Amino acid sequence: MNRSITVFLFLIFANLTSAQIDRVEPPNWWIGFKNSKLQLLVKGENIASAIPSIEYEGVSINKITSGDSSNYIFIDLNIDRNTNAGTFEIVFKPKKGRRIKYNYQLKSRVKSAEDYIGFNSTDVIYLITPDRFANGDPSNDINKKMNENTIDRTDDYGRHGGDIRGIINHLDYIENMGFTAIWPSPLLTNDMFQASYHGYAMTNFYEVDPRFGTIDEYIELATKARQKGIKLIMDQVANHCGLEHWWMKDLPFNDWINFQKKFESKDKMVFSNHRRTANMDTYASAIDKKELSEGWFVNTMPDLNQNNPFMASYITQNSIWWIETLGLGGIRQDTYPYPDKNFMSSWAGAIMKEYPNFNIVGEEWSYNPLLINYWQQGANNKDGYQSNLRSTMDFAMQNLVIEALKEDDSWNKGLIKLYEGLANDFIYTSPKDIMVFPDNHDMDRIFTRLNKDVVNTKMALATYLLMPRTPQIYYGTEILMENTAKPGDHGLIRSDFPGGWTGDSTNAITGEGLTEDQKEMQSYLKKLLNYRKTSTAIHDGKTVHFGPVNGIYVIARILKDETVLLLLNKNQDEINLDLDRFKELGLSGKKMTNIISNEVITWKQNLKLPGKGAFIFSSK
Numbered sequence: 038m039n040r041s042i043t044v045f046l047f048l049i050f051a052n053l054t055s056a057q058i059d060r061v062e063p064p065n066w067w068i069g070f071k072n073s074k075l076q077l078l079v080k081g082e083n084i085a086s087a088i089p090s091i092e093y094e095g096v097s098i099n100k101i102t103s104g105d106s107s108n109y110i111f112i113d114l115n116i117d118r119n120t121n122a123g124t125f126e127i128v129f130k131p132k133k134g135r136r137i138k139y140n141y142q143l144k145s146r147v148k149s150a151e152d153y154i155g156f157n158s159t160d161v162i163y164l165i166t167p168d169r170f171a172n173g174d175p176s177n178d179i180n181k182k183m184n185e186n187t188i189d190r191t192d193d194y195g196r197h198g199g200d201i202r203g204i205i206n207h208l209d210y211i212e213n214m215g216f217t218a219i220w221p222s223p224l225l226t227n228d229m230f231q232a233s234y235h236g237y238a239m240t241n242f243y244e245v246d247p248r249f250g251t252i253d254e255y256i257e258l259a260t261k262a263r264q265k266g267i268k269l270i271m272d273q274v275a276n277h278c279g280l281e282h283w284w285m286k287d288l289p290f291n292d293w294i295n296f297q298k299k300f301e302s303k304d305k306m307v308f309s310n311h312r313r314t315a316n317m318d319t320y321a322s323a324i325d326k327k328e329l330s331e332g333w334f335v336n337t338m339p340d341l342n343q344n345n346p347f348m349a350s351y352i353t354q355n356s357i358w359w360i361e362t363l364g365l366g367g368i369r370q371d372t373y374p375y376p377d378k379n380f381m382s383s384w385a386g387a388i389m390k391e392y393p394n395f396n397i398v399g400e401e402w403s404y405n406p407l408l409i410n411y412w413q414q415g416a417n418n419k420d421g422y423q424s425n426l427r428s429t430m431d432f433a434m435q436n437l438v439i440e441a442l443k444e445d446d447s448w449n450k451g452l453i454k455l456y457e458g459l460a461n462d463f464i465y466t467s468p469k470d471i472m473v474f475p476d477n478h479d480m481d482r483i484f485t486r487l488n489k490d491v492v493n494t495k496m497a498l499a500t501y502l503l504m505p506r507t508p509q510i511y512y513g514t515e516i517l518m519e520n521t522a523k524p525g526d527h528g529l530i531r532s533d534f535p536g537g538w539t540g541d542s543t544n545a546i547t548g549e550g551l552t553e554d555q556k557e558m559q560s561y562l563k564k565l566l567n568y569r570k571t572s573t574a575i576h577d578g579k580t581v582h583f584g585p586v587n588g589i590y591v592i593a594r595i596l597k598d599e600t601v602l603l604l605l606n607k608n609q610d611e612i613n614l615d616l617d618r619f620k621e622l623g624l625s626g627k628k629m630t631n632i633i634s635n636e637v638i639t640w641k642q643n644l645k646l647p648g649k650g651a652f653i654f655s656s657k
Contacts, residue, residue: 056087056131058139062243062351063358065142068120070357071150071391074099076350077112077127077141078289084110087129087137095120096143102347104289111289111347116143146361153360155396155427156218156268156367158469159576161502161566162509163216166478167224167249168196168234170512171203171537180247184230184281190538193528196234201250203537205258210546212265214515214559215566219262220270220369222478224249228281229337235478235531236272237371238279238338242355252362259363268366270398271359275352275384276375277338285339293348295331295340308332309340313374313403317411317420330377343380352380353387360392373399373412373429378422385425398428398472398507402479406433406461415466428507431473434458438475438500439486442493446607452585455605459504459582459592469577473506475514478531482511484519491517491554492650495561496605499651502569503594503603505580515562516545516555561633565653568632572655574599581622589614589646593622600624604652614644629654 058081066075079089085103089112100113112127122145129137156162172178178188178198189195204221211219223236226246236246245252259269278285284293291297296307309332315321316329333340343349356368368388373381385397401412410416412429437458444451462468475483475497487493494517501508512518512534520529535551536544543550545559569575578596588607593600600622606612616625624640631638632653638644646652 056083056129056134056137057081058084058129058137061127061139061141063354064243065144066116066358067144067146067361068116068122069118069146070116072387073116073118075114075116076347076354077114078347078351079110079112079129079139080108080284080289083107083131084129086133087131090128090130091125093120093123093125096125105291106287106289108287109289144361147364150392151394153364153392153395154268154366155392155394156270156398156507157396157576158505158507159570160217160268160507161215161569162218162220162270162472162507163211163214164474164477164509164511165204165219165221166199166235166512166531167201167204167221168199168236169531169537170199170221170534171207172198172200172539173202173204173206174200174250175539177248177250183233183248184228185233190533193526193531194232194234196248197533197538198248199533199537200248201245201254201258205254205261207537207546208261208265208267212267214563215570216510217266217570218268218270218366220272220367220509223272223274224255227279229279230281235527237274238277238281239274240279240282242278242351243358256363259365263364263366269363270367270369271363271365272369272371273356273359274371275341275343275381276372277334277340280337280339282339290345290347292342292345295342296333297342300339306333306336308336309334309375313401314408316374316378317408317418317422319419330375334372334375341376343377343384349380349383353384356384356388357391360388360395365395367395368397370397370399373401373426378424381426382422382424389425389427396427396470398430399424399426401429402432404433404436406464409433409471410464410466413466413471427467428470428472431471431506433461434471434473434504434506435475435501438497439483442487442496442607446588449585449588449590452588452590452605452607455500456582456585456590459580462505462580469505469507471506472509473501473504474509474511475501476511476530477509478511479527480530481524482519482530483514484517485521485524489517489519489521491558494558496649496651498562499565499603499653500592500605502565503575503592503601503653505578505594510562513545515559516551517558564633568655572599572601572657573597574601583619586618587612591619593619595622598656600656602629602652602654604646604654606646606649606652608646609649611648612646614646616640616643624656627656629656 060080062078085107095117102111124142127139190197225239226241226244227233228240310328315325441451441455523529574594574596578594582592590605592603
C-alpha cells in the first residue's frame with residue numbers, strides 16, 4: 038500500500054476514535070462563592086476516555102466521573118476562596134489521539150452576594166409573555182435553523198415576533214406606570230416544532246432563544262431595568278425540559294430523566310397524576326407520590342430526574358449562573374410541587390445561602406391556603422419539611438377576590454367570604470411575602486372573569502394591591518385586555534399587547550385607539566401603583582380589617598403616622614357610612630386624601646360614598 042495512503046487512513050481512524058469537546062457547562066464560573074465546589078458537564082465524542090488535568094493556583098480536581106454514555110464526563114472542582122479570577126486550561130489526555138486543551142474562565146463577581154436584593158412587598162411585578170408583548174427587532178422573527186420558523190399573528194399558538202428588544206423599548210412605559218419588577222416568561226431556547234412561543238419546554242438551559250434576541254440583549258434588559266429601579270425576575274423550570282433538548286439524543290446517564298427506559302424503548306409513557314397533595318398528605322400512597330414527581334408533565338416535556346446527583350448539580354448551578362450573569366432580582370420557579378420536593382428544598386437553600394437577600398417564588402396552583410402555607414419557609418409542617426422558599430403564589434386569594442365580587446350582594450355574602458379569606462393569614466409565616474395576582478398567563482383575564490365589569494375590576498385590583506401581599510399584574514390588565522370570545526384559551530389569554538407592533542391601530546403606550554374605559558383603567562392603575570411605590574404602610578404596615586356591614590368592607594394598613602384605608606362598597610346607590618365604628622384607628626378629625634381623585638376629606642362622624650366601588654384614602 039502506498040505510504041501516503043496508509044498515513045491518510047491512519048489519520049481518519051485516529052480522528053474517528055479520539056476524543057473531542059462539543060460543550061462545557063456551566064460555560065464559565067465566578068470566584069468568591071461560599072460553596073467552593075463546581076461540577077462541569079463536558080460533552081463530546083468519546084470524551085469519557087480522556088483524563089482531564091488542571092494546573093491553576095486555587096483550582097483542583099476532586100473527582101472525575103464518566104457518564105453511562107461515552108460522550109460525557111463530569112469534573113468536580115474545588116475553587117479556593119482566595120483563587121484569582123482568570124482563564125485556565127483544562128487538558129484532556131485521551132487514550133488515543135492528541136491532547137485537547139480547553140480554556141475555562143473564572144470571573145470576578147460584579148457585586149457582593151448581599152447586594153442581590155430580591156423582589157418583596159415593596160414591589161409590584163409586571164408579568165410579560167415576551168412573544169406577545171412587543172416586537173422590537175423584526176430581523177430576528179424567523180430563524181430557519183429552528184424547528185418552528187414562521188410568524189403568524191393570526192395563530193393564537195404560533196409565534197408573533199415579540200422579543201427582548203421590545204421589552205427594552207417599553208421600559209419607560211413600565212416605569213411610568215409604577216411597576217418595580219418585571220417577570221418575563223422564559224426567554225431561553227425552546228426549539229420545539231410547535232407552540233414554542235411560551236418558552237416552558239426549554240431545549241438549552243444556557244442559551245437565549247435567537248428569536249427573542251441574544252444574551253447581550255438579555256443582559257442589557259437587566260441593566261437598563263435596574264437603572265430604572267426595576268428588578269428582573271427570571272422564569273425557570275427545574276421539573277422538565279423540551280423533548281428536542283440537545284441531550285435527549287444522547288442522555289448522559291441511564292437515569293437522567295424519569296421513566297427513561299420507557300422513553301428509549303418508545304413504550305407508553307407515564308404522565309404526572311397532578312396529585313400535588315401527595316407532597317404533604319400523610320396518607321398518600323407510594324405510587325401516587327411517584328407518579329406526581331416522576332411522571333412527565335406532557336408528552337413533549339421529559340421529566341428531569343433530580344434524584345440523579347449530577348442532574349441536581351446541573352439545575353442548581355444553572356440557576357446561580359443566571360443570577361450572576363443577569364444580576365437578577367428574583368426567580369419564579371415553574372410547576373414547583375412537581376419535582377422531587379427534597380431536591381427543591383436543597384435547590385432553594387443553596388441559592389438563599391449564597392444570596393441571603395434574594396427571593397424565589399414557587400408556583401403552587403392550589404386554592405387551599407394549607408397547601409400554599411406548606412411551601413413557605415418557616416411553616417410548622419407536621420413532617421418537618423422546610424422549603425427554603427420565601428414566597429409562593431396565592432391562587433387561593435386570587436380566586437377568592439373574584440368570587441367575592443361576583444357574589445350576590447345580599448347579606449354581605451361576598452364581602453364576608455373575602456373577610457374570612459384574609460383572616461386565614463394567621464396560618465402563613467409571612468403573608469406579605471406571598472405573591473397575589475388578578476390573573477396570569479395560564480388563566481382567563483380578570484376582566485373576562487368579572488364579566489367585563491369595569492367597577493368590579495377596579496375593586497379587585499385595589500384589593501390585591503393594598504392587602505399584605507407582593508402583587509403581580511399581567512401585561513394588558515391596565516387596558517382591560519380580555520379573552521371573552523374563548524374562555525380558557527391560552528393563546529388568546531396571551532394576546533398581543535396593542536402598539537407593540539408597527540402598524541397596530543391601537544397603541545397602549547400612546548393611548549391611540551383606546552376606549553374611554555381602557556384609558557380610565559390605565560390612569561386608575563397608574564395612580565394606584567405610583568402611590569403604592571412610596572407607601573411604607575402598604576409595604577410593611579399592620580393590617581386591621583372590619584367585618585362587612587351594610588355592603589361595605591374596610592381594610593386598614595397602618596405604619597407609624599401613615600394609615601391607608603380601602604373601603605369596598607357593593608351598594609349601587611349613595612350610602613352614608615357611620616365612622617364611629619372605626620374609632621380605634623385614631624383618625625377622628627384628620628385630613629384624608631383620596632389617592633385616585635385627590636379629594637381631601639376630614640374624617641368625622643360619617644362619610645358619603647356615592648355608590649359601588651373601591652375608595653382608597655391616605656393620611657399622608
